[in-house]
Amino acid sequence: MARAIWSGYINFGLVSVPVGLYSATHEHEIDFHQFQKGTSDRIRYKRVNERTGREVPYEKIVKGHDVGGGEYVIVEPEELDDIAPGKSRSLEIDTFVDLDEIDPMHFQKSYYLGPKDSGNASSYALLRDALAKTNRAGIAKFVMRGKEYLATIRADGKVLVLETMFFADEIRDPDEELGDLPRKSGAGKQLSMAVDLIEAMSGEWKPASYQDTYTERVKELVKTKHQGKEIVYSEEEPQATNPTDLVAALRASVEEARKSRGARKKTPAKKKTSRGRKKAA
Template sequence: MARSIWSGYINFGLVSVPVGMYSATEEHELDFHQFQKGTSDRIRYKRVNERTGREVPFEKIVKGHDVGGGEYVIVDPEELEDIAPGKSRSLEISTFVDLDEIDPIHFQKSYYLGPSDKENASSYALMRDALAKTNRAGIAKFVMRGKEYLATIRADGKVLVLETMFFADEIRDPAKEVGNLPAKSGATKQLSMAVNLIEAMSGEWKPSDYKDTYTERVQKLVDTKRKGKEVVFTEEEPEATTSTDLVTALRASVEAARSRRGSTTKKSTAKKTAKKSTTKKSTAKKTTTKKASTRKKAA
């Protein structure tokens, strides 16, 4: 069992549920060090005083905030600790909202919450089941590693999941970031065909169907170069579909998607039929065996 990275209490109303927090995700990543090209010399970073050129120990470093005009306000780490929210051990739920009302853009990182002791596991189970039954999520704030977080607490099967969230003022305005966005599409025929394509390509969400192919390529590159060989990946860059080719591309895409879906359905049906046939044969054998044994007893 992994060690919890935070422990405290979920508080809602007068109820307190002791929990521990655990990492729910891990990223695919290959570690690389930096070297000077053509050598085996490692590149390392040092904290250096730009005026003297001397290395500065970590405990003698303070922070400075740029206030413009080349001026900085210097702040000591101790001063930041004094104004920090504190080492709170409370997940204070202020309200419960419908999960479907939360825009996914607010979600930041997922953590598992587990009961921190067996004696109070019943209160954990009660909260989990109540959230699942109502399709609600608790909105809470808590402090971890000197920082205050906004979070949702929701049920997922047998476990409670905490999602850290971005505050509203941390979400950027798409109009300012992206610029000119097209108005509502007025092409009825193309829209209808696009909807048909989406329907034809729709299916069940199966996370295990999706793999990190880039990390696999990087691993293959490393392994191949280790053997003294060279790997060349060739991949054509897609071209934008012009407005004149849009209808043709949509029609061809719909037909291809329906064809793939049809072949998948046939395979699935064939498997189910074969399974049923095997089950029937097995049942028939069992019945025959029983009848045969009954006849022997009668004889």
């Protein structure tokens, strides 16, 4: 079984449910080290005192906040622990909201919540099933690794899922970031054809149908270079569609999408097999 990266209690009303927090995802990553160009010399990073130039051991490093004028307030790790709500062991649900009301923009990262012991499995299951039945999510805050997180707790099949979230003031205003944005298109024919294209390209959400092809290309690049060969990709960079060609491009896209969907329908569907949820890495 995976090791919990955080453990504590979900608190709602007078009920406390002991849980552990586990990673629900892992990213495709290819490790690259840094080298000086033209050599096989690794580049290393050290924690160095900028005044003395000497390396400083990790255990002797503390945090400081710049208050301006070249002054810093030094904060010890113990002081951060003392002000952490619930001593960093509480997922305090403040309210329950309808899942459909939450803008996906607020979601940050997903984790699994698992019951900490078999003696409290019933309370875990009760919360999970009640959330599933009401299509609600609990909104909570908790502290992990010296940082406070806003989070939703929702049901997903047999498991409770925690989504860390951005606070409202962490989400940037698009008008401030992007300037003037286009108003409504106003082009009735173009809009109608764009809607037709979306409908023609619509289908079921099948996560397994999407693969990380870029990572595969990077692996192939490394493998080929290791063999002393060169690898060349001839894909062209996409070009913006000229507004005068938009209607023709939309019409051709709709026809192509409909043909593609028709071909998929003619292909015999594969027999589905039941698979259990994969365990978190």
